[in-house]
Amino acid sequence: MRRLWVAVLVGTVLGWSATAIGEAISLTVTARAVRGGVNSALVQWLEDLVFPAFVQWMKAQGKDVQVEFIQFGGSDEALKQQYALDLKVGKGADIIGFDGFWIPEFDAAGLVKPLDEVVGPQVWEWEGWAYIPQGMREILGYKGKVYGLALGTDVRVIFYRRDIFEKAGIIPAGSGLRWQPRSWEELLNTARYIKKVLPDVIPLQINAGTEMGEATTMQGWFMVLLGTGIHMYDFESGKWYGEHPGILEALNFYKTVYIDEGLGDARLQLIPGARARTFELFRDGKIAMLVEGDWFWRSVLAPGSEWAIPNRNEVVDWAMMPAKEPGAGYRSQNFVTISGGTGFILNPNTSHPSEAWALLSFAFSREMQLEFQKIQPRIRSRTDVPVVGDPVMSEMAKALLPYTTVRPMLPGYPQISYQAQLVTERVVSGLMTPEEAMAAYAEALVELVGPENVIRKK
Structure with missing residues (x-):
């Protein structure tokens, strides 16, 4: 990964500074995605681009962090059931691929929490919020609270x-x-x-x-x-x-x-x-x-x-x-x-909420989102991320994301x-x-x- 990204991202993208600790930190991410199968582009982006760059960035901050993607090739309903089982017993990946429709049900059962309750108020210091309109926040939101970040959307x-x-x-x-x-x-x-x-x-x-x-x-x-x-x-x-x-x-x-x-x-x-x-x-x-x-x-x-x-x-x-x-x-x-869409939330049971948020917000930085556009171009939740190679889609995103809303x-x-x-x-x-x-x-x-x-x- 280019050193330029590391230099640009340090201290600016995430809005927080890591402190060194003496032991390695392991983070896991899961979603309905399999390399070479369903949502293969997501696995490619995370494993080949996001994770190596993030590990390098954290190393520069004095932290030894390893990241693993847990692939899931079953149906959405099977994944939902697996999440429910894991979260009920305090387990599951640190970052979870999630459908916004599931949030009310999981919230009522006490299985998920808004980002600021998992991480703390510092979550709002991230620079990315300036480029994510209210309608985009609502895709993974409920009752005025934001539970995660939408990876892609439509208009x-x-x-x-x-x-x-x-x-x-x-x-x-x-x-x-x-x-x-x-x-x-x-x-x-x-x-x-x-x-x-x-x-x-x-x-x-x-x-x-x-x-x-x-x-x-x-x-x-x-x-x-x-x-x-x-x-x-x-x-x-x-x-x-x-x-x-x-x-x-x-x-x-x-x-x-x-x-x-x-x-x-x-x-x-x-x-x-x-x-x-x-x-x-x-x-x-x-x-x-x-x-x-x-x-x-x-x-x-x-x-x-x-x-x-x-x-x-x-x-x-x-x-x-x-x-x-x-x-x-x-x-x-x-x-x-x-608009509709899916994205990622933080597992409230994570042992490393700050680092999990660091990884999630790193993945949703403009630089990383632009890299994803090269693999799978579509409208993203950030207004400063054009649709690579398709000026028509880029124009739609710029014009309409400020007007959008979501289903209840x-x-x-x-x-x-x-x-x-x-x-x-x-x-x-x-x-x-x-x-x-x-x-x-x-x-x-x-x-x-x-x-x-x-x-x-x-």
């Missing part, structure tokens, strides 16, 4: 076909100008115009229905609902929104797109294999605008995929999803998005997410009016979490 945007926009005259051909709606009305007006001048093109698809699964919740429901100013969950009161003007506005948006004006194809959201069919139609230039995650760009449309577009960079562009009106979005934002990290979320998918399906299929669908949604929430945990109209 959601409106992907659009530049060639269709140019053909319709929305963007002058060859101008390099970009389209960016500032409100729902501007977005809908664009869709209306495309329908008028290019009747063979589906203007706008935004995910709805149970066939799409969680893609409906994340790429559809959240992207509309956040634009009304609310989340699915009110973090202040600790209650789920069951009936609210924002929910009705969101459902009416779906009704406008799929029922009233036919700006999207409702059947396409409900048929078996709906998502794959949507990808196919976008690839073939039959869909003008599609709300999707950045995975759509870096995987679905990328070379080698069955939906790849050879001249992707010339004919595909993206725009931020606007709030209903400027300033009307969640947290009074002009634009909205939502609560045990009841999966069932409520399904109800969100169902409420959109009832509207886009014409089975219920938005008012009827909202009432049914609220009743389902009451059954799932109890009336005391649901916000309803007075």
Whole structure:
């Protein structure tokens, strides 16, 4: 590892200084990753780059530290069960690869603790916090506390076909100008115009229905609902929104797109294999605008995929999803998005909390994260880490990480997410009016979490 890194990192990256001790320290890290198998890039990065550099850095501080990665190739559920068994008896690796969805359950059982309770208040002295927005902290957070660091994340945007926009005259051909709606009305007006001048093109698809699964919740429901100013969950009161003007506005948006004006194809959201069919139609230039995650760009449309577009960079562009009106979005934002992701937490049973935090924060330094980008480029939790080799992804990260939020990290979320998918399906299929669908949604929430945990109209 280059000595330059050691010189740069000493005393600056970690925000603490180690003191020499007379015995060797052994640290372990585990995650669902196997060299040559699942998440192989993670093992490569840690074992070949992070660990050697960290050991060298600690040696310069007078500490003899050895680090080992414990590979796990089983399922996520098997790993979760192993963690529960280990933590209950005070064992397990010092640093643990963790899914944010597990934190509420493990916290309720007293098995995990926030970073500052494991390490102490000095954890907040790390320079990296200045580059990790609140939304990124929430990926491995719960009830306002931060339990770990998110390794990678994603964002959601409106992907659009530049060639269709140019053909319709929305963007002058060859101008390099970009389209960016500032409100729902501007977005809908664009869709209306495309329908008028290019009747063979589906203007706008935004995910709805149970066939799409969680893609409906994340790429559809959240992207509309956040634009009304609310989340699915009110973090202040600790209650789920069951009936609210924002929910009705969101459902009416779906009704406008799929029922009233036919700006999207409702059947396409409900048929078996709906998502794959949507990808196919976008690839073939039959869909003008599609709300999707950045995975759509870096995987679905990328070379080698069955939906790849050879001249992707010339004919595909993206725009931020606007709030209903400027300033009307969640947290009074002009634009909205939502992220998911996994990362690492500290084992509260570690015998070396300071050194474990030193290793974790070292791995999440800008220098080490940039090295990971060379192996597996994607959006990272730090805003100062671009996506190497992909300026489009880098631009998305820079523009959208400050706007992002996360799903409620609560045990009841999966069932409520399904109800969100169902409420959109009832509207886009014409089975219920938005008012009827909202009432049914609220009743389902009451059954799932109890009336005391649901916000309803007075």
